[in-house]
Amino acid sequence: MPEGHSVHRLARQFQDVFAGARLAVSSPQGRFASGAARLDGATLLAARAHGKQLFLDFDNGLVLRVHLGLYGAWSFGGDETFRGASSIGAPRRVGERETYDDGAPVAYDGPPEPVGQVRVRLVSDHGWADLRGPTACEVITPAEASAVAGKLGPDPLQGESSPLQNGVDALQAGADSLHAGAGRAAEFVRRLTAKRTAVGQLLMDQNVVAGVGNIYRAETLFRRGLSPWLPGKQVSPEEAGLLWADIVDVMGDGVRDGKIITTRPEHRDTDPAGRLLPVWPDNAYYVYQRQGMACRVCGNPVALTDMAARKLYWCPTCQPA
Numbered sequence: 001m002p003e004g005h006s007v008h009r010l011a012r013q014f015q016d017v018f019a020g021a022r023l024a025v026s027s028p029q030g031r032f033a034s035g036a037a038r039l040d041g042a043t044l045l046a047a048r049a050h051g052k053q054l055f056l057d058f059d060n061g062l063v064l065r066v067h068l069g070l071y072g073a074w075s076f077g078g079d080e081t082f083r084g085a086s087s088i089g090a091p092r093r094v095g096e097r098e099t100y101d102d103g104a105p106v107a108y109d110g111p112p113e114p115v116g117q118v119r120v121r122l123v124s125d126h127g128w129a130d131l132r133g134p135t136a137c138e139v140i141t142p143a144e145a146s147a148v149a150g151k152l153g154p155d156p157l158q159g160e161s162s163p164l165q166n167g168v169d170a171l172q173a174g175a176d177s178l179h180a181g182a183g184r185a186a187e188f189v190r191r192l193t194a195k196r197t198a199v200g201q202l203l204m205d206q207n208v209v210a211g212v213g214n215i216y217r218a219e220t221l222f223r224r225g226l227s228p229w230l231p232g233k234q235v236s237p238e239e240a241g242l243l244w245a246d247i248v249d250v251m252g253d254g255v256r257d258g259k260i261i262t263t264r265p266e267h268r269d270t271d272p273a274g275r276l277l278p279v280w281p282d283n284a285y286y287v288y289q290r291q292g293m294a295c296r297v298c299g300n301p302v303a304l305t306d307m308a309a310r311k312l313y314w315c316p317t318c319q320p321a
């Protein structure tokens with residue numbers, strides 16, 4: 001399942017390639033035909049993410065809400081301006097994994113015939129986006145969108161997908177986001193330390209923190225040396241604050257890089273001559289999908305256990321109960 005950094009990258013992508021454009025909206029598969037009809041011909045004002053939720057705001061007062069879930073993905077294509085506009089390298093596909101164009105110029109004469117089950121297709125003069133396999137795709141009002149976001153926990157990446165501003169606006173935005181950042185940290189600490197539930201489970205609860213999935217859960221707990229079974233109530237506010245700061249750091253890297261890399265250089269594998277091996281993909285994680293392998297820090301085997309029906313990766317030595 002895409003974690004929050006992918007959804008923030010999607011919001012940036014939509015902002016870059018579609019904001020201000022009048023869009024033809026359709027549902028080639030048919031399952032979203034009536035929703036698409038309500039958006040068809042409207043102009044996209046803004047794209048934003050909260051956790052794993054993507055919201056596209058249109059000028060007719062309606063919002064398209066999408067949650068990719070386990071199998072959903074967006075694909076994109078278009079002309080040079082469409083592809084060149086993106087600050088994030090214009091991935092052709094964002095979902096479980098990202099793929100990129102090779103940058104070669106292509107002639108663009110409209111979107112291709114839909115392939116597979118395309119729930120919704122957005123088309124501007126310069127390019128297109130297709131959505132397949134989402135868990136949620138619905139047209140809602142701004143008030144309903146606020147209600148959805150309001151129920152979620154704080155998002156470590158909030159502000160990451162805002163359009164860039166300049167001059168005085170940027171200074172003001174910086175000050176505002178500092179305030180908002182401190183508020184989000186405090187909110188996370190409050191929600192995490194209020195419950196007896198295991199911290200490993202709380203990090204997966206979108207009402208505690210929005211956007212963290214299985215990889216960021218496992219990796220940030222390891223980086224902080226926290227046992228996944230520690231009850232939230234037993235995490236000190238200081239430690240909870242440090243955990244939040246680490247989540248903000250590594251997820252911010254994820255937005256920048258388009259992939260999750262949590263290892264520090266000193267913990268990555270080297271070849272027999274001591275040269276660092278490539279970071280991606282085999283050197284990217286501390287514990288995620290490394291069960292049975294030697295822990296990068298202590299050398300003991302990384303463990304795999306079920307927690308609340310999800311796979312949990314951790315090091316019993318580095319993360320003692």
Ligand SMILES: [Zn+2]
Binds near residue numbers: 296
């Ligand atoms: Zn270890």
